[in-house]
Amino acid sequence: MKSLWARIRGQKVATIMQDPPPIVDTVTATASNTPATSDAQQSATTIFQHDVAYTRLKHAVSELQGTIKQLEICLTEIQEGQQKHELGLSKTLTTVELLSATTQEVAASAEESASVASQADALAVQGRGAVKEAHIQMARIAETVHKTGDTVIQLGQRTTAITRIVDVIQQIANQTNLLSLNAAIEAARAGDAGRGFAVVAGEVRKLSEQSAAQAQQIAGVIDEIGKEIKLVTSHMDESLAAVDAGNAVVNQAGQALEDIVEAADQVSEMVEQISNAASEQAEGSQQIVLVSNALAELAATVSYSIDKALMDAAQQQAALEQLTALTGHLGDISANLPRQSTAERPLQRYAWCIGNDPITLDPQLSNDMTTTHLLSEIFVGLTRFGPDTGIVPGLAQAWDLSADGRTWTFQLRRGAKFHNGREVKARDIKYSLERILRPETGSPNTWLVEMIEGAKEVMSGQTSNVRGITLSGDYTVKITLEKPYHPFLANLAYTGTSILPQEVVESGHHLTHPIGAGPFQFVSYEPGEKAVIKAFTEFYNGRPFLDEVELLVKLPDGLTDIEALSTGMVDLLQLNARNLESVQGHPRYGKLIRRGPVLRTAHIGLNCGKGGPLGNPLVRQAINLAINKQVVIDQFYNGNARVSAGPLPPGCLGHDENLPPYPFDLNAAKAKLREAGYPNGLHEPLSIHTREGNQMQQKQAALFQDWLGQIGIQLEIRELPWAEMVSTAAMRRCDMHMLTWIGDTGDPDNFLQPLFNSSNHGDMGNRTFFSNAEVDTLLEQGQAIRDPRQRRKHYEKLHRLISEQAPWVFLCHDDQLLVTQPHVRGFSLHHLGIIRLENVWLDRD
The missing domain is CATH 1.10.287.950 (Methyl-accepting chemotaxis protein)
Known part of the structure; x- marks a missing residue:
């Protein structure tokens, strides 16, 4: 049943x-x-x-x-x-x-x-x-x-x-x-x-x-x-x-x-x-x-x-x-209807500035949002994300789950094609998923499929065949997991598990001219300038409305954001602290700003594994009480965020609206320190690492320094280059660091497992080196729960526990903000920050 x-x-x-x-x-x-x-x-x-x-x-x-x-x-x-x-x-x-x-x-x-x-x-x-x-x-x-x-x-x-x-x-x-x-x-x-x-x-x-x-x-x-x-x-x-x-x-x-x-x-x-x-x-x-x-x-x-x-x-x-x-x-x-020649119809061209170069054209090597903006239009996996974080069919038209919760049987769409015209077959699924796991690929996305039976043997180089992936004809794929893992469908919807044609990868052309099965196909890429994609007319779900899309790496030197909009150079512009104020004040484009929630949490990580005061939850709670999150939101997010009570953002299963955030209360913070055995504050100063050149982080850290000083905690601010700052060695040295976590799949397991499981210390995601046996157990149990109501209750309990343990200072969940031209239609925001272009069309009167 x-x-x-x-x-x-x-x-x-x-x-x-x-x-x-x-x-x-x-x-x-x-x-x-x-x-x-x-x-x-x-x-x-x-x-x-x-x-x-x-x-x-x-x-x-x-x-x-x-x-x-x-x-x-x-x-x-x-x-x-x-x-x-x-x-x-x-x-x-x-x-x-x-x-x-x-x-x-x-x-x-x-x-x-x-x-x-x-x-x-x-x-x-x-x-x-x-x-x-x-x-x-x-x-x-x-x-x-x-x-x-x-x-x-x-x-x-x-x-x-x-x-x-x-x-x-x-x-x-x-x-x-x-x-x-x-x-x-x-x-x-x-x-x-x-x-x-x-x-x-x-x-x-x-x-x-x-x-x-x-x-x-x-x-x-x-x-x-x-x-x-x-x-x-x-x-x-x-x-x-x-x-x-x-x-x-x-x-x-x-x-x-x-x-x-x-x-x-x-x-x-x-x-x-x-x-x-x-x-x-x-x-x-x-x-x-x-x-x-x-x-x-x-x-x-x-x-x-x-x-x-x-x-x-x-x-x-x-x-x-x-x-x-x-x-x-x-x-x-x-x-x-009366027809006009193709030449008489102007092409539906669309442009937006993604702000950086993609780090790769291989989806299985990508794990950043900029690269995802480009490759999610070119590639598709067995499943896709729906309008929210729900899962809908991708290359798999339907699927079934065995009674023991371990074996997924996927039925592929017949007639779904790669951009080179070849039909997608079951062997492409097996090849692509095995490729993610092979050591020579060097994919950062092995965590998405490592729960498949036999995956660890491939990851260790013992074999190249994943025994848990079996085929039955050209259109049926069975994937058996080591144990029940409910978020598996969400993992398969992530860009990092996209399906590639084997012959293109083996030819090496996938790194210069990628071939996928998504709604748009690759045209060109000029590093430092732009990437161009065009509509794939044989997309299984019907061709997109747009004919061509330009993803600009940057705006021309000397051109402001408002000028890029007013001249029609871009149809969409993402907003941040740098350009939000100027766009908000514009008489035309200020009214066209789109705002929506995104699964993102800004936080201060507290090193729980270094020993000393931060190993005590009472001290960590005191620090949470000493930080005025609303001031941070007002000064650095222009009010476009909400104070967080824990790691899970609104829109994510397990987020509890009734969980109160830590209030700004210096007296309560001092009381917590006294309870922890520090009536006169901490004996030694703490250090906080910030990203070199990031003025927003420097200014925030200065505020933290002032607030913590009022409860007897001295804070030393240290700037590090980004690569060094996020390294495991630097994370072990520092007491505090500033980061933002964005959900990859929309599932609470993806948000909590890498960040708080004791087996993921360091580069795996748990950069606070937090360890708690009860949290580990609840994380393990949550992966096997299928009933949505039970999952919600389970993750609400886990969310509360992590909030009480306070391995982070929970700052805020900010909104995603962008502005579009008035002629853009069919555009919608997504909880995962994805910008879907297949439903977008232009109405230029």
Whole structure:
């Protein structure tokens, strides 16, 4: 779908609708000026202008017919896509409703699962408590067994002591028995005197024998007790081991239950999350149903709009058929007008002073406005700039963009010719774009096409073929970029990407007699004097009204601007500070001054990369506050400019009218310096480079010196030759410099990318050596945005950020001013400073 809209945008609908008015006005004017009986030369001129206008109108109508037909095809394709979209939306709605019901069931199941998980969690917690209690009881049993074991051990120790006592008793009994035996022997020796003692001795012996016998029995019993104690001790050891094992099992069970509880908690939490998510999903599904219904209603509205657009296209086609018929009648009338010989029609000659010599006749080597004034009339690219900065077809009649935003497919015009009569073919496009990138060409315009896939390999000399440019036949060119880059069409409209015939370039004649495919062809060039071009009668868009144009390098010595106008030497004169006052005061030409905006910003660059105070945004803001921009405008631009709030001028996408400029406020400037850590001003003076011999810059710098001195900043003014002043080395040395930037393509990327991207320090454009990561990121992102509204918001944000960072003192956006003779018709100003001559004609009464 996106590629279809890109294709629609690629057509010349708006531009062709804008182009016919001056042509139609010309037809009307020439028809009304055709006299019944008048001067023959005037009549011939009028008829000639009528013929040219008719031819160009016929081309415009024909091209518009093709555009409307292409629009109708695109709308039909969109309608088919919309019908498929509606069918898919219907299926989606059914699926979403089913999904909603399923989601609600899932939500209910999740709630039930949450309840079960909660119960399981509670049981697991109870089990964990029981295990803890079992662990406590096992610990108590172990403690009791240990105590019993200790008691048994003590009992064993007591039996051992008893055994020792019994042994002593046994020994005493044995000794007593021995003593009683000796006593009996002695009693026997004593006779009757010892008989009583003998009886006692006998009794003692009996008692000792009984004691010995009893002691022996006790020893046996104690021995048995000892054996039992050993057995009990063994059982106690086994019990302790069993208790320890049981305790370990209980511990394992406890750990398992802990894991179960933790898992149960996690399950409960997950089930709760699932339940919540399911509930949210159910609510979301309901929202999707509502949105889908709204989309269905919107789709119906879009379908109606597409149907209406198709009807409008059909009506436009019918109106164009009527217009075609009318142009046919106009052709018949034109054919029947009385003709004069060519000799009787004075040539439509036009002259203007461009002020300098062109630096080259090779468009791919040009990058200055003076050269562009000449070569933009001779050459044309795949695209062209419209009446403003919009893009219209050039040698490419239509184009398409792939869905990924990287591949552009261009359809060339059939029958478009170079000035040598050869038809422009696809191979000329490939050759010309590759030539820009080749190192031996030395083109300063590689930045315009370096984003093409394979361009960098050609720029580095690795190959001469750009793999991103492919051809399909003689009229189709595909260009694939490394990444999406929206401003690409604008780059192709710039004079630096003009298309050249290969055979002319290789012959070397392009540097002395350039051949292009533009509305005018080269006649001659005298350095220091003038260049002459004439109408190309086979220009694809119809020949210009003017027959010949002289671009004067300078006015003759001693001739003033007013004299050049009043004598008819020039038909157009550009105005600046040097000649504006004299022309404004002239009674005739002061009323003929034309004024219009141009994409141009005058500024003071502040060296952000040198280190020191200017590296601080607060100091840069203070300097902005200390410069009185309105005084600069009044004194040096005669009031023909407006104070700028940032780098983007009015008319450029991203320029924010609501962004306030820095006011002239010396107290606020001093406050900024205090905030930056410089309460008494800067410790060292700053230097500003101005162009040698440029009195306007010298006078401005003197004003800056005075204003900055009032906030404690000393400024030293240094004059340098132009080439040295703009060199990278000089830019690194200085603190400040004065320059004006003019947009090349009208796209904000062209205005901001070279000036503020940190990869472009020095000659690449960023002469303030400004670096900011956010700015770099926004610049990169902006290149890929296609939606105009999004691009506008994006670049407004970027514009504000750069204004806050203040790498420049934003001075003013001046107007372009010029004066034309009263007989000049069809002339219009352009935001890019381009002066288009193909629609200009002369009405000399």
